[in-house]
Each structure stands twice: as structure tokens, then as C-alpha cells.
Amino acid sequence: MTxxxxxxxxxxxxxFIAPEELEERLGSPFLLRxxxxxxxxxxxxxxxxxxxxxxxxxxxxxxxxxxxxxxxxGKKLSVPIESTVLAGGIDExxxxxxxxxxxxxxxxxxxxxxxxxxxxxAMGTGATIIKVPYKDLRPDLDSLAExxxxxxxxxxxxPDNPSGWYHEAEALKKxxxxxxxxxxxxxxxxxxxxxTTQVPLAFDCESPNVIRLRTFSKIxxxxxxxxxxxxxxxxxxxxxxxxxxxxxxxxxxxAAGILAVQHxxxxxxxxxxxxxxxxxxxxxxxxxxxxxxxxxxxxxxFDCGSxxxxxxxxxxxxxARVFIRKPSQPPLDRCIRITVxxxxxxxxxxxLWDTE
Amino acid sequence: MTxxxxxxxxxxxxxFIAPEELEERLGSPFLLRxxxxxxxxxxxxxxxxxxxxxxxxxxxxxxxxxxxxxxxxGKKLSVPIESTVLAGGIDExxxxxxxxxxxxxxxxxxxxxxxxxxxxxAMGTGATIIKVPYKDLRPDLDSLAExxxxxxxxxxxxPDNPSGWYHEAEALKKxxxxxxxxxxxxxxxxxxxxxTTQVPLAFDCESPNVIRLRTFSKIxxxxxxxxxxxxxxxxxxxxxxxxxxxxxxxxxxxAAGILAVQHxxxxxxxxxxxxxxxxxxxxxxxxxxxxxxxxxxxxxxFDCGSxxxxxxxxxxxxxARVFIRKPSQPPLDRCIRITVxxxxxxxxxxxLWDTE
Numbered sequence: 001m002t003x004x005x006x007x008x009x010x011x012x013x014x015x016f017i018a019p020e021e022l023e024e025r026l027g028s029p030f031l032l033r034x035x036x037x038x039x040x041x042x043x044x045x046x047x048x049x050x051x052x053x054x055x056x057x058x059x060x061x062x063x064x065x066x067x068x069x070x071x072x073x074g075k076k077l078s079v080p081i082e083s084t085v086l087a088g089g090i091d092e093x094x095x096x097x098x099x100x101x102x103x104x105x106x107x108x109x110x111x112x113x114x115x116x117x118x119x120x121x122a123m124g125t126g127a128t129i130i131k132v133p134y135k136d137l138r139p140d141l142d143s144l145a146e147x148x149x150x151x152x153x154x155x156x157x158x159p160d161n162p163s164g165w166y167h168e169a170e171a172l173k174k175x176x177x178x179x180x181x182x183x184x185x186x187x188x189x190x191x192x193x194x195x196t197t198q199v200p201l202a203f204d205c206e207s208p209n210v211i212r213l214r215t216f217s218k219i220x221x222x223x224x225x226x227x228x229x230x231x232x233x234x235x236x237x238x239x240x241x242x243x244x245x246x247x248x249x250x251x252x253x254x255a256a257g258i259l260a261v262q263h264x265x266x267x268x269x270x271x272x273x274x275x276x277x278x279x280x281x282x283x284x285x286x287x288x289x290x291x292x293x294x295x296x297x298x299x300x301x302f303d304c305g306s307x308x309x310x311x312x313x314x315x316x317x318x319x320a321r322v323f324i325r326k327p328s329q330p331p332l333d334r335c336i337r338i339t340v341x342x343x344x345x346x347x348x349x350x351x352l353w354d355t356e
Numbered sequence: 357m358t359x360x361x362x363x364x365x366x367x368x369x370x371x372f373i374a375p376e377e378l379e380e381r382l383g384s385p386f387l388l389r390x391x392x393x394x395x396x397x398x399x400x401x402x403x404x405x406x407x408x409x410x411x412x413x414x415x416x417x418x419x420x421x422x423x424x425x426x427x428x429x430g431k432k433l434s435v436p437i438e439s440t441v442l443a444g445g446i447d448e449x450x451x452x453x454x455x456x457x458x459x460x461x462x463x464x465x466x467x468x469x470x471x472x473x474x475x476x477x478a479m480g481t482g483a484t485i486i487k488v489p490y491k492d493l494r495p496d497l498d499s500l501a502e503x504x505x506x507x508x509x510x511x512x513x514x515p516d517n518p519s520g521w522y523h524e525a526e527a528l529k530k531x532x533x534x535x536x537x538x539x540x541x542x543x544x545x546x547x548x549x550x551x552t553t554q555v556p557l558a559f560d561c562e563s564p565n566v567i568r569l570r571t572f573s574k575i576x577x578x579x580x581x582x583x584x585x586x587x588x589x590x591x592x593x594x595x596x597x598x599x600x601x602x603x604x605x606x607x608x609x610x611a612a613g614i615l616a617v618q619h620x621x622x623x624x625x626x627x628x629x630x631x632x633x634x635x636x637x638x639x640x641x642x643x644x645x646x647x648x649x650x651x652x653x654x655x656x657x658f659d660c661g662s663x664x665x666x667x668x669x670x671x672x673x674x675x676a677r678v679f680i681r682k683p684s685q686p687p688l689d690r691c692i693r694i695t696v697x698x699x700x701x702x703x704x705x706x707x708l709w710d711t712e
Contacts, residue, residue: 221415224607251580
């Protein structure tokens with residue numbers, strides 16, 4: 001019994017070790033869960049209300065075209081419904097768009113040490129991954145564009161994870177202009193709603209070269225539901241119908257998404273609370289001699305100066321039963337990444353950090 | 357901008373036209389939804405209870421290994437947890453296992469006119485599909501085994517959809533023995549829990565040649581949640597980690613699944629009600645001169661004698677705002693397929709059927 005050529009050719013690598021698995025290794029549950037960039041400010045209450053209402057008819061399959069939620073999104077974002085598609089989070093969208101564009105041997109470009117699930121999705125198509133290192137601890141747009149000259153797909157998270165960096169719309173535009181017409185940019189905007197003053201890049205659904213990916217997991221606090229969407233040229237959305245899981249997005253997620261988008265107050269509130277928490281968290285690191293990288297997200301990445309110090313910080317926090325992450329690839333491997341918390345959670349973090 | 361070689365090579369075919377789309381075409385909503393084999397008897401109340409409890413922590417990602425639900429399933433089915441994996445329904449499992457085993461040009465075998473989502477999943481890998489016709493309006497195991505000699509994957513739904521037929525364990529064993537060791541059987545058991553007296557084939561997780569696929573969409577009435585599982589040789593489950601969506605199964609679905617499996621009363625109750633409803637529904641067809649095929653599922657397929665009569669029956673019921681399906685491939689294209697309903701629904705069907 002042999003597996004497919006692609007599966008036989010790729011290693012068994014899981015994109016993330018689950019916090020539940022870390023808890024097993026440590027032998028006790030975490031006191032603080034600040035490692036998965038989940039929302040400490042809870043879920044959109046309207047989203048939860050929508051989900052709850054959907055529980056009354058779980059025996060039915062949801063509309064595979066998801067017209068209602070796509071309509072609401074289209075209206076909110078001022079894009080045509082034909083340019084929208086839903087899936088189970090950005091993770092599934094990455095997998096789908098990689099399968100849409102990539103054949104074995106095709107080249108894809110990403111930043112070394114950026115979101116590993118993109119690498120995982122690209123590997124699953126048999127593509128060859130070109131990894132461009134961070135420069136000044138942020139994605140290097142010039143080098144990414146250069147590497148993209150012979151690639152079919154280039155991935156950029158903006159704001160980026162795990163660096164936290166945000167490239168302004170003007171820089172992005174220039175970057176996009178430098179990408180060849182045979183290459184598509186998968187622009188992962190999981191953290192875009194956390195921006196406070198910046199204006200994100202305008203949507204351009206006429207362009208076949210940029211696909212925008214967004215999620216309900218972060219600012220909406222609906223990670224457990226699995227819901228994300230893409231905005232792209234309608235041809236891509238139509239082509240995706242050839243391979244996407246037509247009945248894949250649950251009725252519960254669709255119902256939650258509709259109310260969450262229609263009632264945007266939660267987003268505004270969380271954005272403010274997040275910005276304050278980020279400042280508090282940054283100061284906590286500063287007091288411990290760690291340098292917070294600028295962040296436009298719901299986490300702060302601290303430069304510990306060396307990989308050894310970062311590893312010791314990680315270990316100390318895990319032992320104190322605080323779940324955080326440490327980037328594994330240089331140069332960010334000298335950093336630790338901590339998700340923001342509520343004021344209460346940050347107070348507890350302050351107590352648990354350096355308690356040895 | 358070109359798509360992947362596989363995507364460029366396959367047609368745009370959607371496995372099913374959604375009932376919502378049919379409603380748009382008809383210009384009014386259905387009065388009866390008896391076309392998607394959804395449970396008329398509602399959802400497992402414990403499942404719903406589990407789902408509701410999960411709404412309290414939607415901001416968190418679920419355990420990507422889903423250890424708790426897999427543990428509960430393993431215990432219930434007496435199979436090792438290492439032989440289980442979850443995904444968003446059998447649809448996603450079909451896609452994943454096709455990608456696990458199939459490279460472009462590989463051969464797969466299925467029954468002409470059986471579950472189209474398998475064909476869709478296989479096409480998505482670039483495989484060549486060999487379609488073996490139904491014989492005596494049921495899957496033809498001998499011819500399937502013969503066609504499987506040069507195939508990597510063979511698909512069988514047992515009980516079958518849309519014929520409703522069930523092959524007993526002994527016949528299945530013989531069939532499996534006839535499949536070459538280089539070929540794997542994807543055994544779709546979406547309807548297996550509706551069996552009343554038969555004993556399903558025993559699980560054999562030592563065998564790499566049989567993968568069992570099951571769902572929470574049918575007897576558990578949790579279609580809207582998207583949850584299914586596979587039982588297979590642990591090597592296959594491990595290999596699937598290379599390509600599966602690790603954070604794909606929602607926390608809501610996992611929580612619902614745990615309670616639904618632990619509280620099995622719903623299944624027993626629905627099984628009984630389903631058998632009665634199937635009998636009632638069959639008689640309603642008989643009174644209209646249609647011959648019900650034997651069914652071990654939650655639907656009845658009626659032989660209308662000719663494709664023309666079947667089409668006219670379909671059209672008449674759609675016009676009466678009753679959602680049903682008609683198989684599109686011969687010989688079953690002379691049949692219509694109607695999902696069972698509650699006694700009230702069947703009474704309404706009786707009124708709406710032949711009202712012109």
C-alpha cells in the first residue's frame with residue numbers, strides 16, 4: 001500500500017503542537033493561555049447569539065453557497081458577492097488556494113519563520129518553498145518580490161505573525177506591483193481588524209493577483225467555530241468550486257458570522273481594549289529587560305537578545321503554567337511571543353513571570 | 357494566471373445543487389425538505405447540549421488531535437484511538453483519503469450514480485474514475501472487485517445511496533478478500549446506524565485495505581455541525597497528519613460528538629421511528645403505482661418504471677414545493693429518492709403528492 005507521490009515525498013510535520021499536548025507533557029493544565037493569539041476579550045456576543053439560534057436546526061445541512069453570509073460580507077466590505085468565499089478559517093483557505101494554483105515542483109515564496117500552516121499547505125501540493133529571511137525583524141518585501149519572479153504563489157501575513165509588523169498600504173501597493181502577473185499573492189490579514197489608525201489596502205477584485213484572507217477567529221473571538229473568508233477575483237472563486245468542500249462550512253458558523261458582521265460594536269470595543277492591553281504587556285517585558293517589537297496585532301513579540309535567553313524565558317513561563325510560543329526560525333528565534341490578555345490575566349502573568 | 361494542472365484538467369461540476377438554489381429557481385420555499393436525507397426526527401438532544409456548552413468558549417481553538425471525542429469513539433466502537441480520525445463529515449474524509457492515496461492518473465473505482473461527492477473528491481486528485489454500473493439496482497460487488505484489480509481506491513457506500521441497498525457482512529468480507537492488497541476500500545457507512553437487525557462488519561484495524569467512514573449527520577441529526585470520523589489502520593491515520601486540516605474540526609462539533617456518542621438513546625429511538633416511517637413512505641409510493649426499492653437507510657428510492665415517469669414525478673413534487681432528489685445515472689435514473697419524514701410530514705407529503 002503506497003500513498004500518493006506527494007504524501008510519500010513530504011515529512012510528517014504538524015504545523016503546531018497543541019497547548020493540550022504541552023499540558024500533557026507538563027503534567028498540569030495551563031493557568032494562562034497566551035500562546036495561540038486567541039481573543040482574551042471573549043467572543044462577539046452577537047456571533048454567539050447567531051450560533052445559539054442555529055442549534056435549533058442542526059439536523060439540516062447549511063446552504064453550500066452561503067449566500068446570506070457572503071451577502072452580508074460583500075455589503076460590509078463593498079465587494080461583489082461573487083468575489084467572496086467562505087471556508088473553515090484561513091487555514092483551510094490556504095490549503096484550498098495552494099491546491100488551486102500549485103502543481104508539484106511549482107515555486108512558492110514565503111518568509112522564513114512566518115505562519116507555518118502556509119508552508120504546510122504548500123507542501124501538501126508538492127510545491128517547492130522558497131523562504132526569504134526576515135530583515136530588521138520584519139518581512140522583507142523587496143526580497144520577497146524578487147524571489148516571486150519565478151514563483152506561482154507568494155505568501156505574506158500583514159500584519160505579520162510572529163513579528164507583529166504591519167506594512168502600510170503604500171508599501172504593499174509597491175510590493176504588489178513588483179510581483180509578476182503569473183504569480184498570486186496570498187495576503188493573510190488575520191490581524192487586520194486590530195489596526196487602530198492605519199487604513200488597510202483597498203480591495204481590488206478586478207486584480208487576479210491578490211487574494212485577501214480573513215478570519216472570524218481573532219477579533220471576533222470565534223476561533224472554535226472555524227470560519228474564514230477570502231476576497232478575490234471572481235474567476236478564482238468560481239475555479240475554487242472545483243475543489244472546495246461544498247458543504248464544509250457549518251450552519252452554526254454561518255449564522256454566527258452573519259450576526260457578528262452586522263453588529264460591529266464588538267470589534268470596535270475589542271480593538272480599543274487590545275491596544276491598551278498590548279501597551280501594558282509591552283511594558284511588562286520592558287521591565288524584565290526584553291525589547292517589545294512594534295505590534296499591530298493581538299500579541300507582542302519580545303526580543304530577548306539571544307536564542308538562549310528566549311529559550312529560558314519560554315521554559316520558565318511554561319513551568320509557571322503560562323502557555324506562550326517562541327518562534328523557531330532565525331532571526332526571530334531570539335524572541336518570545338505572548339498574546340495579550342485581559343487586565344486580570346496580565347496581572348496574573350506579572351505574578352507568574354520570573355517567580356523562580 | 358494559470359491554475360494547477362489538476363484544476364485546469366477538471367470540469368466545473370458541483371456535487372449537488374443546494375435546496376436553497378432550487379427554492380430560488382422555483383420562486384418559493386419548500387414546504388417539505390425530503391431530499392437531502394436529513395433527520396426528520398431532530399438532533400441528538402445530548403449532542404445539542406454539548407454544542408451549547410461549547411458556545412461559552414468560542415474564542416479558543418479546539419484540540420487539533422480531538423483526543424476526548426476520539427477516546428469516546430474508540431471506547432464505543434472497541435477500536436484503538438490511534439485508528440480514529442475526525443473531519444468535517446464524510447465529505448471531507450473522502451477528499452482527504454483521496455489525496456492521501458491518489459496521484460494523477462491513478463485509477464479509482466466506484467458505482468456509476470452512487471455518491472457524487474466521492475467522484476468529486478477523486479477528480480480533485482487527477483485520478484481516473486472507473487464507474488461500474490448498478491446490477492439489479494444495487495452495487496455490483498463482483499464487478500467492483502474485478503475493476504479494482506488495477507485501482508488504488510475503490511469506493512462503496514453500504515448501505516448505498518441512492519439505491520438504499522445493504523450488503524451483509526459475509527458478502528462484504530468476500531468482496532474485501534477479492535480486492536488486491538495494493539488497493540484500499542473506502543467504505544462509506546453514513547447510514548449504517550439505521551440497520552435494525554443486521555450485524556455490521558466487524559472492525560479490523562490491522563487491515564490496511566479497509567477504511568470505514570461514518571458521520572454525525574444522519575442518525576445523530578447533526579448535519580449542520582459538520583462532523584464525521586474514519587476508522588482505519590493507524591499508519592493511515594498517522595499519514596493523514598501530513599495533509600489534514602489540523603485545527604479544522606470545530607470545538608462545537610467535538611463537544612456535541614462527545615455527548616451524542618455517550619448518550620446513545622437517541623440512536624435507538626430514531627432507528628425505530630425511521631423504520632416505521634420508511635414503511636409508511638414505501639406504502640405511499642405503492643399506492644401511486646411506484647415500486648419501493650428495499651432500503652436500509654433513512655430514505656426510500658422508488659422505481660417509477662421509466663426515466664420519463666421519474667422526471668414527471670420529480671417535477672410534480674418540486675412544483676408542490678416538496679424537495680426530493682432523482683438519481684441522474686442509469687439504471688437508477690428511472691427512480692426518485694425521498695427521505696423519510698415524521699408522521700406529520702408524511703401526512704403532508706400524502707396531500708401534496710398528486711395534487712395536480
